Amino acid sequence: MSLSKEFTEKISAIVGERGVISDAADMAPYLHEERGLATSVADLVVRPANVAEVSAVVQACAENKTPIVPVGGATGLVGGTLATGGVVLATDRLNKIIEVDPLNNTMTVETGCILAELQNAAADQDCLFPLSLGAEGSCRIGGNLSTNAGGVGVLRYGNTRDLVLGLEVVLPSGEIWDGLSALRKDNTGYDLKQLFIGAEGTLGIITKAVLKLFPAPKSSITVMAALPELEATLALFDQTRQLCGDRLTAFEMISRIGMELGAAHVPGVIDPFDAVHPYYALIELTSPRENDNLRGEIEQVLEKALESGVVADAVFAESDAQRQELWKIREEIPAAQTREGASIKHDVSVPVSQSVNFIIEASKRVSQALPGIRPCPFGHIGDGNIHYNLTQPADMAAEEFMARYAEFNRIVHDLVVDMNGSISAEHGIGSFKRDELAHYASPTKISLMKTIKQALDPDNIMNPGKII
Numbered sequence: 177m178s179l180s181k182e183f184t185e186k187i188s189a190i191v192g193e194r195g196v197i198s199d200a201a202d203m204a205p206y207l208h209e210e211r212g213l214a215t216s217v218a219d220l221v222v223r224p225a226n227v228a229e230v231s232a233v234v235q236a237c238a239e240n241k242t243p244i245v246p247v248g249g250a251t252g253l254v255g256g257t258l259a260t261g262g263v264v265l266a267t268d269r270l271n272k273i274i275e276v277d278p279l280n281n282t283m284t285v286e287t288g289c290i291l292a293e294l295q296n297a298a299a300d301q302d303c304l305f306p307l308s309l310g311a312e313g314s315c316r317i318g319g320n321l322s323t324n325a326g327g328v329g330v331l332r333y334g335n336t337r338d339l340v341l342g343l344e345v346v347l348p349s350g351e352i353w354d355g356l357s358a359l360r361k362d363n364t365g366y367d368l369k370q371l372f373i374g375a376e377g378t379l380g381i382i383t384k385a386v387l388k389l390f391p392a393p394k395s396s397i398t399v400m401a402a403l404p405e406l407e408a409t410l411a412l413f414d415q416t417r418q419l420c421g422d423r424l425t426a427f428e429m430i431s432r433i434g435m436e437l438g439a440a441h442v443p444g445v446i447d448p449f450d451a452v453h454p455y456y457a458l459i460e461l462t463s464p465r466e467n468d469n470l471r472g473e474i475e476q477v478l479e480k481a482l483e484s485g486v487v488a489d490a491v492f493a494e495s496d497a498q499r500q501e502l503w504k505i506r507e508e509i510p511a512a513q514t515r516e517g518a519s520i521k522h523d524v525s526v527p528v529s530q531s532v533n534f535i536i537e538a539s540k541r542v543s544q545a546l547p548g549i550r551p552c553p554f555g556h557i558g559d560g561n562i563h564y565n566l567t568q569p570a571d572m573a574a575e576e577f578m579a580r581y582a583e584f585n586r587i588v589h590d591l592v593v594d595m596n597g598s599i600s601a602e603h604g605i606g607s608f609k610r611d612e613l614a615h616y617a618s619p620t621k622i623s624l625m626k627t628i629k630q631a632l633d634p635d636n637i638m639n640p641g642k643i644i
């Protein structure tokens with residue numbers, strides 16, 4: 177699609193010269209696809225600086241029936257920001273923190289703010305904004321809201337959806353919905369904000385949000401436990417939760433292959449144990465009380481677990497640097513996998529109690545289909561969210577392996593659905609998983625989603641081709 181000169185001039189008049197990019201090289205960062213799996217093409221990148229400009233741009237696009245693709249930090253992993261022409265609407269100039277209110281425990285922000293900046297602004301007021309994920313230095317809160325991002329704090333604080341009190345949204349007509357409530361109780365009909373959270377930009381552009389804050393942690397402890405078998409992950413998770421309650425903030429699982437690939441390919445990833453172990457759990461406890469005896473608590477859990485054979489060994493982070501080293505092992509698994517060769521990734525969830533069974537059965541099925549395939553499951557097992565990634569056999573060509581992408585998706589997703597799980601636990605649907613959603617979702621669910629889309633965006637201009 178190419179845009180008329182008249183339309184382009186209209187957009188430039190709304191956002192000014194700084195707000196429009198049409199040069200291919202300058203547009204490139206906004207068309208970035210994180211895994212290099214597809215190409216995004218736009219006629220214009222538009223960077224409005226406030227909600228009035230977003231509204232006027234969207235209205236102009238609606239009148240012209242020009243597709244709009246919203247983009248935040250472009251770190252999404254499901255092709256949600258891919259465009260095939262038209263306008264890419266970047267939120268990077270919507271970057272003001274409007275208010276931090278420690279007494280209300282809220283923060284009101286524009287949605288182009290980078291997640292790490294929000295965490296820092298909360299910390300400056302002795303508060304915590306608990307959303308935390310590997311891309312936090314570059315993803316933007318509008319993208320987090322639109323994908324209902326998860327991350328490592330979900331166990332204690334919930335998904336992004338649970339961290340929001342109010343939103344301001346520009347609808348596909350250009351109309352502004354002011355739902356910027358900072359209330360913790362508001363039962364005045366449908367909870368409309370939840371419609372836009374996780375909608376991946378298909379129902380409107382989220383321009384502002386009121387986010388929940390929590391007391392800043394004053395004590396924390398991070399431990400990596402080495403486990404003798406997969407089943408021990410759930411046993412240790414349960415024992416830790418029983419004893420530590422909601423001081424348990426993160427519980428991540430790492431498999432031996434994840435540890436080995438990291439140590440082989442990523443500088444600074446070091447196996448902290450002398451012996452080889454098949455699985456590991458990365459556990460973090462936090463508390464808002466100074467000098468809380470978290471070490472005593474986790475030692476109590478680990479002592480019992482060592483006695484009963486649930487844990488084989490454990491290391492404590494004795495400094496922030498050591499804490500970062502332990503987290504690096506977990507965070508760098510995807511990068512290590514990429515350096516090892518081709519991989520087929522699945523971001524799935526099953527009920528927590530089924531997560532071990534899922535990994536065992538999925539590994540059996542994929543190995544039957546392709547002997548030598550290397551399953552590398554890791555992730556937020558305390559939420560039942562497993563990144564079930566498959567690394568190619570060592571002696572197979574990458575292209576040959578990737579040609580079987582759909583086949584392995586089917587094997588893994590069939591099992592997930594049989595176990596009442598989800599084929600997208602935290603990354604969303606975007607364009608990459610659209611056909612999978614159509615395959616597995618009930619006709620009633622698809623029909624309801626289409627009804628909502630049609631009601632809000634009858635001309636299908638808002639992030640077309642995503643989700644449904």
Ligand SMILES: Cc1cc2nc3c(=O)[nH]c(=O)nc-3n(C[C@H](O)[C@H](O)[C@H](O)COP(=O)(O)OP(=O)(O)OC[C@H]3O[C@@H](n4cnc5c(N)ncnc54)[C@H](O)[C@@H]3O)c2cc1C
Binds near residue numbers: 311315319
């Ligand atoms: C290293 C790494 C680690 C990651 N770890 C996690 C993790 O632990 N948990 C997790 O959930 N995800 C994770 N992700 C995925 C990704 O970071 C998240 O999906 C993040 O929330 C996307 O934010 P973004 O600003 O980059 O959004 P983008 O990629 O720019 O956009 C994502 C979607 O939201 C839409 N969108 C963006 N802004 C708006 C807006 N203001 N209004 C309406 N629609 C909008 C886009 O059109 C697109 O559909 C990770 C990614 C990387 C690269």
